[in-house]
Amino acid sequence: MYIYNDIDKQLLHERIAQFRDQTQRFLKGDLADDAFLPLRLQNGLYIQRHAPMLRVAVPYGMLSSSQLRKLASISRDYDKGYCHITTRQNIQFNWPKLETIPELLKELSEVEMHTIQTSGNCIRNVTSDALAGVAGDEAIDPRPYAELVREWSTLHPEFAFLPRKFKIAISGSTQDRASIQFHDIGLQLVLSDKGRGFRVFVGGGLGRTPIKASLLREFLPEEDLLSYLSAILRTYNQLGRRDNKYKARIKILVRALGIDTFTQKVEEQWLRVKAHYPVLDQKTVELMQQFFSSPSYKKFELEDAELTLKNLSNNLLEHSQRAFKNWLMRNTGEHKIPGYRTVTLSLKPTGVPAGDVTDRQLDVIADLADRYSFGEVRTTQQQNIVLADVAVNDLLELWLSAKQYGFTSANVGTLTDITCCPGGDFCALANAKSIPVAEAIQRRFDDMDYVYDLGDLALKISGCMNGCAHHSISHIGILGVDKKGEEFYQIMLGGSAGDIATASVGKVVGPSFSASDIPDALDTILQVYVDRRLENESFIHVVNRLGLDVFKAALYPQKASSNNNRKAAKLH
Amino acid sequence: MSDINSTVGSSTKFLVKHSTVCDDPWANTKAVKNSRYQLVTIDQWLASKDYYSSNDLVLGIHLLGEYYIDDIDILDHLEVFSLIEVEFASFTDGRGFSLATQLRQYGFKGELRATGDFLLDQLNYLQRCGFDAFEFDAQADITVIQEALAAFSHSYQSG
Numbered sequence: 002m003y004i005y006n007d008i009d010k011q012l013l014h015e016r017i018a019q020f021r022d023q024t025q026r027f028l029k030g031d032l033a034d035d036a037f038l039p040l041r042l043q044n045g046l047y048i049q050r051h052a053p054m055l056r057v058a059v060p061y062g063m064l065s066s067s068q069l070r071k072l073a074s075i076s077r078d079y080d081k082g083y084c085h086i087t088t089r090q091n092i093q094f095n096w097p098k099l100e101t102i103p104e105l106l107k108e109l110s111e112v113e114m115h116t117i118q119t120s121g122n123c124i125r126n127v128t129s130d131a132l133a134g135v136a137g138d139e140a141i142d143p144r145p146y147a148e149l150v151r152e153w154s155t156l157h158p159e160f161a162f163l164p165r166k167f168k169i170a171i172s173g174s175t176q177d178r179a180s181i182q183f184h185d186i187g188l189q190l191v192l193s194d195k196g197r198g199f200r201v202f203v204g205g206g207l208g209r210t211p212i213k214a215s216l217l218r219e220f221l222p223e224e225d226l227l228s229y230l231s232a233i234l235r236t237y238n239q240l241g242r243r244d245n246k247y248k249a250r251i252k253i254l255v256r257a258l259g260i261d262t263f264t265q266k267v268e269e270q271w272l273r274v275k276a277h278y279p280v281l282d283q284k285t286v287e288l289m290q291q292f293f294s295s296p297s298y299k300k301f302e303l304e305d306a307e308l309t310l311k312n313l314s315n316n317l318l319e320h321s322q323r324a325f326k327n328w329l330m331r332n333t334g335e336h337k338i339p340g341y342r343t344v345t346l347s348l349k350p351t352g353v354p355a356g357d358v359t360d361r362q363l364d365v366i367a368d369l370a371d372r373y374s375f376g377e378v379r380t381t382q383q384q385n386i387v388l389a390d391v392a393v394n395d396l397l398e399l400w401l402s403a404k405q406y407g408f409t410s411a412n413v414g415t416l417t418d419i420t421c422c423p424g425g426d427f428c429a430l431a432n433a434k435s436i437p438v439a440e441a442i443q444r445r446f447d448d449m450d451y452v453y454d455l456g457d458l459a460l461k462i463s464g465c466m467n468g469c470a471h472h473s474i475s476h477i478g479i480l481g482v483d484k485k486g487e488e489f490y491q492i493m494l495g496g497s498a499g500d501i502a503t504a505s506v507g508k509v510v511g512p513s514f515s516a517s518d519i520p521d522a523l524d525t526i527l528q529v530y531v532d533r534r535l536e537n538e539s540f541i542h543v544v545n546r547l548g549l550d551v552f553k554a555a556l557y558p559q560k561a562s563s564n565n566n567r568k569a570a571k572l573h
Numbered sequence: 574m575s576d577i578n579s580t581v582g583s584s585t586k587f588l589v590k591h592s593t594v595c596d597d598p599w600a601n602t603k604a605v606k607n608s609r610y611q612l613v614t615i616d617q618w619l620a621s622k623d624y625y626s627s628n629d630l631v632l633g634i635h636l637l638g639e640y641y642i643d644d645i646d647i648l649d650h651l652e653v654f655s656l657i658e659v660e661f662a663s664f665t666d667g668r669g670f671s672l673a674t675q676l677r678q679y680g681f682k683g684e685l686r687a688t689g690d691f692l693l694d695q696l697n698y699l700q701r702c703g704f705d706a707f708e709f710d711a712q713a714d715i716t717v718i719q720e721a722l723a724a725f726s727h728s729y730q731s732g
């Protein structure tokens with residue numbers, strides 16, 4: 002994991018002093034509301050429905066056990082005993098008091114954490130693959146590059162007042178677990194005959210206009226990364242719209258200019274100013290890679306490891322055996338090192354808002370990380386926690402400990418592993434609540450055999466068009482809408498982000514439903530899937546193969562029949 | 574084109590250059606007959622390039638932060654100007670930060686001055702984008718300005 006040097010520490014210290022001064026001036030009335038607003042946003046501070054909300058950056062999702070313990074104590078001392086993991090791998094506190102925030106920031110800095118650029122119209126905290134460094138399908142570990150981009154973008158003087166927020170994601174695998182094509186800039190690390198470099202995507206995004214990114218450059222040599230990013234950002238900063246915040250993201254600019262013109266502008270700018278930027282030479286990259294070197298794994302023979310895995314639960318009672326095996330199947334995953342697995346601690350038992358985690362749980366996670374996974378964890382886009390390096394012979398012990406604290410709901414990647422934004426219960430922008438809808442779905446679909454039979458399924462719920470839960474790239478997406486003051490929910494089908502080639506935005510299936518009708522509607526959709534699937538065919542595959550019509554017909558039978566009647570009438 | 578008299582030459586403003594208060598030789602140039610110091614708008618410059626390029630003038634040009642550099646025809650003439658003034662229409666409009674950085678990258682060596690609506694809290698960033706002079710309202714406090722300019726001792730972007 003990256004460790005701060007003196008310059009990192011000094012800068013953080015100075016940023017906290019600056020923010021302390023800004024907060025004091027604001028509280029004294031020396032800094033106007035509208036001036037404080039962008040300044041506090043640049044430091045992760047929103048004023049929410051009930052209280053301020055403070056967002057803490059978790060660079061590319063990595064946390065150490067000491068950071069977890071600090072988050073736990075801050076949750077206890079400054080908040081109501083819990084915090085929240087966001088879909089961008091960050092941490093949110095929902096109830097801190099404004100006056101205490103400078104102190105809170107000081108405590109965070111003791112474990113090399115901060116809130117810099119977690120909101121506002123600037124370059125946000127960079128995100129990456131939660132399985133970076135351990136995934137079997139990884140070509141190049143993206144974390145050293147993510148850290149280099151984090152540094153380059155932090156306190157960047159030129160790009161702090163952009164037309165709108167700006168998000169960068171980096172992945173180094175064939176499976177895209179960072180949704181890079183739905184970011185303002187998506188970087189895919191690749192190895193070519195010209196060496197290491199990036200496929201550069203631009204102009205993807207979610208929110209009210211979900212758009213899959215365009216390819217800006219098939220290959221950018223790694224050494225040119227920072228100059229090229231600067232050229233993209235500068236083009237956006239100067240040409241992006243500032244008159245309408247709904248049209249201010251780079252995706253709108255790329256669409257308005259067309260990708261060819263946009264590319265030409267970026268390339269021209271880049272060639273002109275390239276020489277003014279540092280080159281990412283091999284030495285710089287290698288130095289950074291050392292921070293992310295592999296932990297000291299134990300050596301296992303592949304066969305031994307497999308045997309261990311098979312026999313782990315032999316001594317358990319039958320029903321425990323089954324539960325353990327389900328957990329192994331759903332909540333653990335392959336690792337590039339024989340004898341190791343990745344383990345997902347589920348933060349989504351029924352009845353708990355997705356991503357919420359208590360101070361006690363944070364402490365426990367820290368202990369589990371120390372005992373079983375080299376003292377590190379990762380937060381995921383799906384709002385769970387991953388222990389990335391667990392030896393197979395520790396799995397049973399880990400499961401038994403984690404179970405006591407409610408981390409072993411064996412539903413990872415299934416229907417009930419719902420990603421859900423804070424919605425109307427917390428968020429000032431919401432059109433509708435999202436947490437109770439998630440809970441109603443979890444309660445309805447509590448038959449795990451049925452849930453397992455449905456297989457891999459992504460279900461995400463956002464409380465408004467901003468789409469913080471990423472519902473529009475979910476197999477099933479649910480969106481809260483406001484219909485004459487009442488809360489309704491639109492359903493989208495067919496979104497997906499995991500595969501660079503086939504990633505797509507979901508389509509709205511039809512008129513919206515009331516909250517109480519959502520579980521039934523979902524039931525209908527799943528029934529269509531179960532009836533129509535071929536052997537081993539996944540939900541998303543069925544949706545792509547059959548299109549939406551069969552689902553529409555099942556969901557809106559009256560409409561379908563009246564359409565048929567009309568058609569029949571025309572024929573006569 | 575904005576009226577540059579509203580931002581230049583008014584006695585309620587003062588200038589800080591290289592972190593110290595100093596006189597503005599371009600101030601009140603309108604009032605002084607045949608002043609060598611001239612501050613022109615882009616339109617004035619374009620209309621009478623030859624006149625303004627003559628040697629005995631110390632020329633400043635007034636730009637708006639929102640200008641896109643490819644659209645304004647000054648890049649080939651940067652050495653003519655002793656002062657480029659960039660006016661910020663609103664402190665949330667970051668275009669002037671890019672404009673300034675580009676002017677420096679394209680070789681402008683003279684005084685680069687920020688005017689208009691910017692915050693104390695932005696001074697350090699503005700300075701790092703290449704501004705070396707700032708115009709303030711009379712009530713601004715020079716110690717506070719100096720502190721704000723020095724808010725950060727290092728930068729990740731300096732290479």
Ligand code: SF4
Pocket residue numbers: 422423424425428429430431432463464465466467468469470
């Ligand atoms: S999707 Fe809307 S309601 Fe949900 S957290 Fe984002 S802004 Fe708030």
